[in-house]
Ligand SMILES: CC(=O)N[C@H]1[C@@H](OP(=O)(O)OP(=O)(O)OC[C@H]2O[C@@H](n3ccc(=O)[nH]c3=O)[C@H](O)[C@@H]2O)O[C@H](CO)[C@@H](O)[C@@H]1O[C@H](C)C(=O)N[C@@H](C)C(=O)N[C@H](CCC(=O)O)C(=O)O
Ligand SMILES: Nc1ncnc2c1ncn2[C@@H]1O[C@H](COP(=O)(O)OP(=O)(O)OP(=O)(O)O)[C@@H](O)[C@H]1O
Ligand SMILES: N[C@H](CCC[C@H](N)C(=O)O)C(=O)O
């Protein structure tokens with residue numbers, strides 16, 4: 001595609017020539033003849049310093065910020081917001097996306113909601129996909145996850161291949177990093193959703209307010225005017241989110257106990273399912289959700305709201321909840337011990353998530369709630385004492401262990417949790433911690449292994465060692481039954 005077409009309206013183009021661009025990349029190491037190299041200011045490096053490398057590899061053009069110190073013989077596109085420009089160019093380059101694309105943001109629940117929304121569409125006869133932390137799921141294409149919100153070039157390429165394979169409906173996660181870094185700026189959204197705001201990523205965002213504002217870009221910068229904004233009405237930040245969405249002329253649909261559109265009237269918890277009465281458009285429906293955890297009902301209602309926002313009749317959307325499967329590693333029952341103790345694997349790696357997951361097993365636990373968890377290295381350190389405090393306050397038995405220490409000393413991460421968790425046991429080796437939790441459990445108890453969910457590795461230093469909480473739970477149950 002000609003550079004001038006790709007770049008239209010995105011900045012000032014200098015250099016005269018109008019080369020045919022055959023590849024877009026923000027990494028000079030991937031540059032080739034015909035490539036446009038996007039020189040982006042990053043968190044560790046300034047892409048501008050790699051412009052000469054990209055040129056040496058044959059790049060045909062450069063995109064950079066207005067004031068970047070780049071002198072090149074190549075055509076240069078200078079843009080006030082090069083990350084935005086790259087995302088828009090990527091969408092133009094790949095040219096197609098599923099017609100009904102929705103995005104969900106919030107601290108917790110995005111993966112669950114994206115997979116639930118896909119399942120509702122599938123059950124109501126649509127060809128659907130979900131994209132997020134656990135990867136891409138669609139009829140023709142499945143990948144394992146890496147980033148929650150893919151880089152803009154990968155995202156645009158993915159959307160085009162989904163559209164080409166016949167996917168008409170897609171639900172994706174919009175992380176705060178992704179929104180802040182304009183990864184979704186090339187996408188045309190049919191609807192958007194907000195779940196909740198809690199403590200996470202305050203190593204990246206300066207404070208809770210800027211974290212909230214990054215999430216709100218979904219409504220302020222991405223959602224077309226008049227398009228539906230589905231908002232969980234029951235979070236402490238819901239009022240602010242409703243205000244922002246209303247201010248952008250979105251069609252606000254609130255859901256939950258305080259919801260005006262989908263209102264949760266009654267909720268009964270059983271061990272592995274919940275039954276609710278939901279009012280929508282003046283009609284009452286009995287909704288059976290075959291998943292444990294009150295938070296999953298909140299997520300299911302947001303998913304139903306998104307499906308309705310794309311044209312699924314409300315009755316059908318609510319009916320489809322009856323056969324939902326949970327997202328991998330989200331309060332997932334990994335097994336029952338010989339004494340009948342359910343052992344759940346969950347992805348709670350932030351304070352509110354841990355709080356919720358412990359609270360959600362309490363109604364069906366007659367004995368003790370046993371929780372095994374740790375905190376990731378090279379991630380927001382403020383979460384550590386907060387999670388220690390929550391676990392000791394809400395659970396009966398707490399085992400503090402390792403969870404992807406990365407470049408940090410795992411003993412110091414554990415110490416930061418233990419300082420706020422009096423009475424907790426410290427067992428660094430995650431395998432041994434899981435075994436200890438299961439071995440010590442007794443009839444009536446519930447065990448939760450939190451933090452890794454679907455993950456398949458334990459990252460120590462630069463090396464990711466194969467490790468699955470699921471497999472460890474199953475192996476421990478089998479061994480201890482002998
Ligand atoms: C902190 C962060 O978000 N970093 C993202 C960011 O990288 P960056 O721009 O800061 O990278 P940098 O290392 O400073 O380099 C600057 C630029 O120089 C380029 N470069 C660098 C070296 C070189 O030799 N040549 C070259 O061209 C780099 O490609 C980059 O464009 O922009 C990149 C392109 O979009 C992202 O891939 C990268 O995500 C990294 C891999 C990452 O780990 N991100 C995590 C924290 C993340 O995004 N997580 C969220 C939320 C997760 C959740 O809540 O569950 C997610 O959406 O997954
Ligand atoms: N609505 C919710 N409210 C509070 N906690 C929740 C909610 N939904 C999920 N959780 C908790 O958060 C964990 C992660 O859920 P999920 O993967 O759906 O969220 P996410 O927003 O995609 O998270 P991440 O940003 O880590 O990918 C779950 O395992 C559960 O412990
Ligand atoms: N997307 C999140 C996942 C964290 C999962 C937890 N297991 C950890 O390693 O801290 C992150 O990269 O911060």
Ligand SMILES: [Mg+2]
Pocket residue numbers: 110111132133134148173
């Ligand atoms: Mg996710």
